[in-house]
Structure formats: C-alpha cells, structure tokens
Amino acid sequence: MILNLTQAAEIDDPSMVDEEEVRRSPFWDWDFAFDAFPDIFMAFLEVTLLVTVIGSLLAAVLGLVIAILIMVLPKPLAWLVRWVANFIRMTPIVVQLIFVFWAFVWMDALTIGIIVFGVHYATYMSEVYRAGIESVPRGQWEATTALSMSAGRTWRKVVIPQALRSTVPSLGNYAISMFKDTPFLLVIGVAEMVTVAGERGAPVFRTTEVYTIAGLLFLAASYPTAVLINRLEKRLAYAH
Amino acid sequence: MPTPTDAAGSEPGAAASSAPTPVIEFVDVEKSFGNNVVLKDLNFQVARGERVTLIGPSGSGKTTILRLVMTLEELTGGYIYIDGQPLTHHKRDGKRVPVSKKEQKRLRTRIGMVFQQFNLFPNMTVLENIIEAPIHVLGRSKKDAIAKAHSLLEQVGLPEKADSHPSSLSGGQQQRVAIARALAMDPEILLLDEVTSALDPEVVDDVLNILREVADTTNVTMLIVTHEMGFARDVSHKVMMFDGGHVVEEGPPDKIFTNPEQERTRKFLSAVLGH
Amino acid sequence: MEFFEDWPQYFEVVINWSDRLMAGLWTTIQLTLFGGLLAFVVAVTLGLLAGSPHRWMRIPARILIEFFRGISLVVLLFWLMFVLPQIWMRNPDLPFRDLVYNTFLLGVIALGVNYGAYGAEAVRASLTTVPSGQWEATTALSMSWPHKMRRIIFPQAWALMLPSLANLWVHLLKGSAIAYIMPFVSDFTAELNQLRRPTDIWFSHAFIGLIVYFLLALILTIFMQALEARAKHKLGRGPSLKEILSPAPKAVVPEGSGVKIADSEQEAAGAGSAPAKPEGGVR
Known part of the structure; x- marks a missing residue:
C-alpha cells in the first residue's frame, strides 16, 4: 500500500516527455482505456470509497461529540476544544496528512488517511451540528424545563x-467533499484512484485516458449523490 | 385581599379563611435583562388553589413572572418561594445563596406550564409527548402513563389523535395536547402563558373551555397571563394589573373589570375590550 | 519526545532554512492571491450566467459548474499538467506554448477554476436571495440589465455572498498545499518537506507549517470579515468599518473567528441553496 514516498510526492516534469512519441500516438486510445479501467475502478472501490465511507462515519460521530462538548463543557475547556477544532479546520489536510504520517511512522498509511480525513471533516461537521442544535427553537428547551426532563434525556x-x-x-455534502479530497492521500503514498491511474499510465506514457477515467468516476459518483441530497434537503424542508 | 377556598371547583372570587402557607410567594423580586429592569420590588402571594390572572400592556413583565416561576429566566434579585421553600435562592445572613440544582428540580416537577407557541416535540407522537415526562421524570409505569394520557386526551377532546404527529394537528389541537401534556404531570401549579394568542379566533373558545373545565374540576393553582378578559373574569379569583414592572392594582375580577380604582387600569381595559 | 530535547538544534536549522521557507511562503501567498482572483472572476461570471433567465446561458454555465466542482482538484491539476500540453505537442505552432509548461500558472488555473465553480453556486444563490421586490422595482424603473445588476442587485447580493466567498478562499489556501507535488512549484509545503531531510524529525516542522497556514487563514478571514462589515454598512445595516475599528475593537472578529467562518457558511446556505465548499443545494 505504501509507495516510495519521495517518488509519490514528486511528479515527472511534463516538459521532459518525448514530443515525437506523443505526436505519433493517438490522443485517445480506446483499447488502452478499456485495459486500464478495471485497475482504476478497483482502486476507486477499495481505497477511495473505503476512505470516504469510514472517514465520513468517523467524522459524523466525532463531529457530534465535538459540538456537544463545546456546548456542555465549562467555558475554558469549551474554548480550548473550539480553537483546536478551528485550528484543524483552517489548516491544509495535505500538511496534516504529512504531519501525522511522520509523527506515527509505525502506522499504516491508509489508517492514517482515514483518521486524518475523519478528524478534519469532523471539525466541519461539528459546525453543522452546532447550527442544527441552535436551530432547535428555544421553546423546545423551555418545554423540557417545564417538564423537568433530565439533561441527558433532553439531548437524546x-x-x-x-x-x-x-x-x-449538509453532512452528505461534506461526505462528497471528502470524497473529492481523497486524492490528497497520494502525498502519504496511499494507492488511491488517482495514484493508481498515474501508475497505470506512466509505463506507456499515456495520461489522457487514465486521468479522464479518474475524473469521470469522480463526476459519476459525486454528481448524482449531490442531486439526491438536494432533493432530500427540499423534502425535509417542506415536511417540517 | 380575597383568598380562594381550598375546595375544588370553587366559585371565582369567593372569599374564605386566610390560607396557611402561600403556594407561590414573591419577595422583593427583581428581574433585569442587562441594564433593562423589567421587574422591581415585586411582592405578592398566591394561595393554594387560587387562580390569579396577570393583565397589563405587553412589555409590562407579566410573562417574565411566569417564566421566573418556571425557572426559565434567572432571578436577578429577591426570592421566590414555592410552598414555603426557596425556588432559586435562600436568604442566609441577609445574603442570597443559590439553592441546589437538585432541590430546584424537585420543586420544578410540581409546576407545569402551557406555552403560547405550544412547544410540542415534533419528533414524538402526541402520546409520546404526553408520557415522556411522567415515565422518565416521575418514574411512573408506562402502562399507567399511557392510561392517564388516553384519559387526558379524552378530556381535551382528541382521543383519536394519540398516534398523530404534532405537525399534522391544527394550532388549537396542538395547544390542547400541550394542556394534556402539562396536566399529565399532575402539577400543583399550572402556568398559562398567553395560551390562546397564537390561535385562530374560532378555536380560542375550545381551548378556553377545556381550561375552564380544568379550573372547575381540580384544585390546581393557576397563574395566568392572557388577553382574553372574559376568560380571566370567569376563572380567576384575583386579577393583578401590571404596568412598568409594578402591580398597579389588584382585586377580584368583578371589581377590576367593572369598577377599577386606577385610571391606568381603566385605560388599559377600555383599550383591550373596546377594540 | 526528541523534539523537546533537541529543540535548540532544530531552531538553528529552521533559521538556516528561513530564506527558503520564506520563499515557499511567498509562493503559497501568490498561489492564494492569484488563484483567489481567478476564482472570483470565474465565480461571478458563471454565477451570473447560472442565474440568468435564458436557458442558453444557464445550461452551459451549469454544466461548467458541475464539471469543475465534480472532478477533484487533484484530477484537474493532473489533467492540466499532463493532458493539456499534448494539444501543443501535437500542434507546435499554437501560440502560448510556454504557458502550458508553466506549472505555477497551471496551479493557479486549477485552483481558480475548481474553487470558482463552488463560488459560482454561492453567487447564484445570493442573487436569488435578493428580495423579488427589488428585481420588480428595477423592472418598474426600466433599468437595463447591466445597470440594475451593477447598481441595485449585486451590491445587495455582495453582502450575502461574502461569507461563503471568504470560506472558499480559506479552502483555496488550504488546497494550494497540494501544489507542492508539482515540479517547479516550491510552495511552503514543498519547502517544509525539504526541511525534513536535514532535521530528520520532520513532524516538528510540519507543526510549524500548520501554525503558519493557520495564521494565513486567520488573516484571510479577518480581511474578509472587514469587507463584509463594509458591505453591510453600505446597505445601512451594522456599523462602518471605521466605527468597528476605532474605539472598542469588538465586532470585527467576534470570539473565535474560525467559528464565525462556519457561521457564515450556514448563513449563506440559509437561503436554501449553496453551502460554500460542499456542493450544497445544487441546481
């Protein structure tokens, strides 16, 4: 799963490509496209989707925990949690990946990727939850007080x-964002879809097909999901 | 000062022997929001079983009084006693000392409130709304709570709505469920905060009739804020006229509504009744 | 941790490398500024087109927005780097040949187009949030389209879209870190990565890197909040920038500007359409 890091992190200079070679070959080669597709698609399923699904679940749970902690902890602690979350949210996931990768060298890069993506997006999702919690009308809280409900039951x-x-x-939209951020994993050498696409194309000096396939897979997965989430959003808005 | 009898279904305004401990007592109560003083040096008592209506222009602090009793607002000065026990602070050596949260919670279970905006939980059915607190706060058995909920729904005229969601009910129906939810806790004190203000005019009477019936058949102490003067006159033993955080005038409803002493009260009544 | 024991030594290394780090930081700032500028132009153009009543303007704009948002930034970057130059390789006589080999420029384009497409959604959404009465009034006064946009509609939408745009700009700054994988673009992350070699305990410097990025993001946020305050003041809501800055420095960064960022994100999404970065209510 881990490539040589320096190799993964430094891409060949495109101007070094043999132009004669390029001119002789077609711009688009269907045979090669069909040939490369299965590998790219497998990387899509095995790494990209895996990171997105587990990372999103982790972010959804952790985000809720952060949101509640900020609301219930005593002030100085809540302030600390909020600024740690702000810090994580406002710094690049690429640098975070590299930071954690070198801080925990013994850990599997894929695991690191999932954790970093999960934690990074948890800080976004915590804001979504916070807004959601704040959108619960004050009257609801007052009704729970009037009924003497316990804090735990009021929350739950x-x-x-x-x-x-x-x-x-909003959580769904962040999951899509995370999905499209997964190629950042290449900086710690995880063989996600774009990395595999590059590896597939490199030996034959063909890049058009592999990167186009990768892009189309991203489009094909994210666009319908976004439309679905949008529909869901409208339905929830009307139902309330 | 007229006091009510302890008997259920007493005639409003009927005088009786003086009550022992008042069930609600305000002593030098002060409430301010920032620099804005809403209530100052407020003193009054409500006897057990008494039904008191607070009237006055909006912004006069009536609703704040109810919210203070329900501990929805923080008391900034003075003391409130429920059945002789301090609700938020004791007086110890002339200083205000906060009471324990536990004690406050215990007292609070004896108080119920119906809100202007109903505040039903939209994620629960009508039945779940009603049984939630009796089961999980009072520790009643589920079976008893459900039986009681059904009889209360019967009482408010919505026996078939137990499994509906609040969002499928009209405003009047939601408010009737909210009344049932408050009554399910068997409160000793019921706070009614402008319960008909958010309702369509044609359903106001349905809700008020239910409350009249509650007043007639139980001995629950009521503190009422309303703009429905007819209702205030029917059910209350005492009416208190507020303005600018002060009690302008108080007395039995017959007197206040027909022959108020203060010019301020007269003006207010002619404005609300004459509209 | 070794880092704490050997702190003086690392400190020395960082100082020795400070020139290169500063150069990298400067590249990152340039990527963020130029990328942000391009993103803004793309956002306003596509946003106005996507909000147009004419199908022939709206549909192509929508397709472009969905396309540039839908494919990942990294894919876009690789596409520009490896696929686009082939067009020039096959046709050596085409102009601007040098430009397609300029990886810095390609990085700016990738960032600008990707985040610009997100921004277009925010622009479109804030245009629809301007009350319909305002649109009707401009029609009643027979204003031309450029006239009503420039004088009436856009200034009102501007205050609404600024929080989302501010957000996106911070996203773009963070996204620019990926540029370090490109040849000839030695941005801040790239220099940090080089720093690993002499020091061996790279993660201490990665942490310094995180702090620097955080400070940059904070500066962007404060700048954009000042812009927002000014835009609101011009619409007669809220104090002027001068008033905010002068006596009691209170309102500009209300406790925790990071939180404020996400706040505004919700605000912008509130209209029902476009949360900033994630493709919110698309379409």
Missing part, C-alpha cells in the same frame, strides 16, 4: 433528533 430525545433532521443534507 428532544434536541438531537430535531437537530439531526436539518443537518443530514
């Missing part, structure tokens, strides 16, 4: 179920 039975409703579409 009244606030979170209502907050989640409005957050689902």
Whole structure:
C-alpha cells in the first residue's frame, strides 16, 4: 500500500516527455482505456470509497461529540476544544496528512488517511451540528424545563433528533467533499484512484485516458449523490 | 385581599379563611435583562388553589413572572418561594445563596406550564409527548402513563389523535395536547402563558373551555397571563394589573373589570375590550 | 519526545532554512492571491450566467459548474499538467506554448477554476436571495440589465455572498498545499518537506507549517470579515468599518473567528441553496 514516498510526492516534469512519441500516438486510445479501467475502478472501490465511507462515519460521530462538548463543557475547556477544532479546520489536510504520517511512522498509511480525513471533516461537521442544535427553537428547551426532563434525556430525545433532521443534507455534502479530497492521500503514498491511474499510465506514457477515467468516476459518483441530497434537503424542508 | 377556598371547583372570587402557607410567594423580586429592569420590588402571594390572572400592556413583565416561576429566566434579585421553600435562592445572613440544582428540580416537577407557541416535540407522537415526562421524570409505569394520557386526551377532546404527529394537528389541537401534556404531570401549579394568542379566533373558545373545565374540576393553582378578559373574569379569583414592572392594582375580577380604582387600569381595559 | 530535547538544534536549522521557507511562503501567498482572483472572476461570471433567465446561458454555465466542482482538484491539476500540453505537442505552432509548461500558472488555473465553480453556486444563490421586490422595482424603473445588476442587485447580493466567498478562499489556501507535488512549484509545503531531510524529525516542522497556514487563514478571514462589515454598512445595516475599528475593537472578529467562518457558511446556505465548499443545494 505504501509507495516510495519521495517518488509519490514528486511528479515527472511534463516538459521532459518525448514530443515525437506523443505526436505519433493517438490522443485517445480506446483499447488502452478499456485495459486500464478495471485497475482504476478497483482502486476507486477499495481505497477511495473505503476512505470516504469510514472517514465520513468517523467524522459524523466525532463531529457530534465535538459540538456537544463545546456546548456542555465549562467555558475554558469549551474554548480550548473550539480553537483546536478551528485550528484543524483552517489548516491544509495535505500538511496534516504529512504531519501525522511522520509523527506515527509505525502506522499504516491508509489508517492514517482515514483518521486524518475523519478528524478534519469532523471539525466541519461539528459546525453543522452546532447550527442544527441552535436551530432547535428555544421553546423546545423551555418545554423540557417545564417538564423537568433530565439533561441527558433532553439531548437524546428532544434536541438531537430535531437537530439531526436539518443537518443530514449538509453532512452528505461534506461526505462528497471528502470524497473529492481523497486524492490528497497520494502525498502519504496511499494507492488511491488517482495514484493508481498515474501508475497505470506512466509505463506507456499515456495520461489522457487514465486521468479522464479518474475524473469521470469522480463526476459519476459525486454528481448524482449531490442531486439526491438536494432533493432530500427540499423534502425535509417542506415536511417540517 | 380575597383568598380562594381550598375546595375544588370553587366559585371565582369567593372569599374564605386566610390560607396557611402561600403556594407561590414573591419577595422583593427583581428581574433585569442587562441594564433593562423589567421587574422591581415585586411582592405578592398566591394561595393554594387560587387562580390569579396577570393583565397589563405587553412589555409590562407579566410573562417574565411566569417564566421566573418556571425557572426559565434567572432571578436577578429577591426570592421566590414555592410552598414555603426557596425556588432559586435562600436568604442566609441577609445574603442570597443559590439553592441546589437538585432541590430546584424537585420543586420544578410540581409546576407545569402551557406555552403560547405550544412547544410540542415534533419528533414524538402526541402520546409520546404526553408520557415522556411522567415515565422518565416521575418514574411512573408506562402502562399507567399511557392510561392517564388516553384519559387526558379524552378530556381535551382528541382521543383519536394519540398516534398523530404534532405537525399534522391544527394550532388549537396542538395547544390542547400541550394542556394534556402539562396536566399529565399532575402539577400543583399550572402556568398559562398567553395560551390562546397564537390561535385562530374560532378555536380560542375550545381551548378556553377545556381550561375552564380544568379550573372547575381540580384544585390546581393557576397563574395566568392572557388577553382574553372574559376568560380571566370567569376563572380567576384575583386579577393583578401590571404596568412598568409594578402591580398597579389588584382585586377580584368583578371589581377590576367593572369598577377599577386606577385610571391606568381603566385605560388599559377600555383599550383591550373596546377594540 | 526528541523534539523537546533537541529543540535548540532544530531552531538553528529552521533559521538556516528561513530564506527558503520564506520563499515557499511567498509562493503559497501568490498561489492564494492569484488563484483567489481567478476564482472570483470565474465565480461571478458563471454565477451570473447560472442565474440568468435564458436557458442558453444557464445550461452551459451549469454544466461548467458541475464539471469543475465534480472532478477533484487533484484530477484537474493532473489533467492540466499532463493532458493539456499534448494539444501543443501535437500542434507546435499554437501560440502560448510556454504557458502550458508553466506549472505555477497551471496551479493557479486549477485552483481558480475548481474553487470558482463552488463560488459560482454561492453567487447564484445570493442573487436569488435578493428580495423579488427589488428585481420588480428595477423592472418598474426600466433599468437595463447591466445597470440594475451593477447598481441595485449585486451590491445587495455582495453582502450575502461574502461569507461563503471568504470560506472558499480559506479552502483555496488550504488546497494550494497540494501544489507542492508539482515540479517547479516550491510552495511552503514543498519547502517544509525539504526541511525534513536535514532535521530528520520532520513532524516538528510540519507543526510549524500548520501554525503558519493557520495564521494565513486567520488573516484571510479577518480581511474578509472587514469587507463584509463594509458591505453591510453600505446597505445601512451594522456599523462602518471605521466605527468597528476605532474605539472598542469588538465586532470585527467576534470570539473565535474560525467559528464565525462556519457561521457564515450556514448563513449563506440559509437561503436554501449553496453551502460554500460542499456542493450544497445544487441546481
């Protein structure tokens, strides 16, 4: 799973390509495209989707924990949690990947990728949850006070179920964002889709097909999901 | 000062022997939001079983009083006693000392509130709304809570709506469910905060009739904020006229509504009744 | 940790490398500024087109937006780097030959087009948020399209779209770190990566890198919040920038500007359409 890091991180100079060779070959070679597709698609399923799904779940759970911690912790601690989250959110995922990769050299790069993506996006999702929690009308909190409900039950039975409703579409959108950020994993040498595409094309000096396939796979997966989430958003908005 | 009898279904305004401990007592209560003082040096008592209506122009602090009793607002000065026990602070050596959260919670279970905006939980069915607190706060059995919920739904005229979601109900129906939800806790004190203000005019009477019936058949102490003067007159033992955070005038409804002493009260009543 | 024991030594190394680090930082700033500028132009152009009532303008704009948002930034970068130059290789007489080998420029284009497409969604959404009465009033006054856009609609939409654009700009700054994989673009991340070799404990310097990026993001955020305050003041809402800055420095960065960022994201999304970076209510 781990490539040689310096190799992965430094791409060949495009101007070094043999232009004569390029001119002689066709711009698009269908045979090669069909030949390369299975490998790229497998990397898509095995790495890109895996990171996105597990990373999103991790981010969704951790994000909720962060949002609640910021709301219930005593002020100085809440302030600390919020600024750590701000820090993670406002710094590049690429540098975070490299940082964690070298800080935990004994760890599998794929695992690091999932954790970094999960934590990074958790800081975004925590803001979504926070907005969702704040959108629960004050009257709901007041009703729980009037009924003497405990804090735990108020959160579990009244606030979170209502907050989640409005957050689902935004969480979905962040999952799509994460999906499109997964190629950043190449900086720690994880063989995700774009890396595999590059490796497939390099030996034969063909790049058009492999990168186009990778791009189309991203489009094919993210666009319908975005449309679906948009529909869901509208339905939830009307239903309430 | 007229006091109510302890008997259920007492005639409003009927005088009786003085009550022992007032069930609600405000002592030098002060409430401010930032620099804005809403209530100052407020003193009054409500006897057990008494039904008191607070009237006055908006912004006069009536709703704040209810919210202070429900601990929805923080008391900034003075003391509130529920059945003789301090709700938010004790007085110890002349200083205000906060009471324990636990004690406050215990007192709070004896108080119920119906809100202007109903505040039903939209993610729960009508039945779940009603049984949530009796089961998880009072520790009643699910079976008892459900049985009681059904009888309350019967009482408010919505027996068939137990499994509906609040969003499928009209405003009047939601408010009736909210009344049932408050009553399911068997409160000793019921706070009614402009319960008909958010309703369509034609359903106001349905809701008020239910509350009249509650007043007639139970001994629950009520603190009411309303703009429905007819209702105030029917159910309350005492009416308090507020303006600018002060009690302008108080007395039995017959007197306040027909023959108020203060010019301010007269003006207010002619404005709300004459519209 | 070794880092703490050997701190003076690393400090020395960082100082020795400071020239290169500063050069890298400068490249990153340039990528962010030029990329941001291009993204803004793309966002406004595509956003206005996508909000147009004419199908023949709207549909192509939509396709471009979906395309540039939908394919990943990295794919876009590789495409520009490896596929685009082939056109010039096959036709050596085409002009601007040098430009397609300029990896810095390609990086700017990739960042600008990718984040610009996200921004277009924010621009379009904020245009629809301007109350319909305003549009109707411009029609009633027979204003031409450029006239009403420039004088009436856009200034109102501007205040609404600024929070999302601010967000996107921070995203773009963070996204620019990927440029370090490109040959001849030695941005801040690339120089940090080089720093690993002499020091061996690279992660301490990666942490310094994170802090520098964080500070850059904070500066961007504060700048954009100042712009937003000014835009709101011009619409008669909120104090002027001068008032904010002068006596009590209070409002510009309300506690935790990072939080504020996400706040505004929700605000922009509130219209029902476009959260900043993730493709919110598309279409």
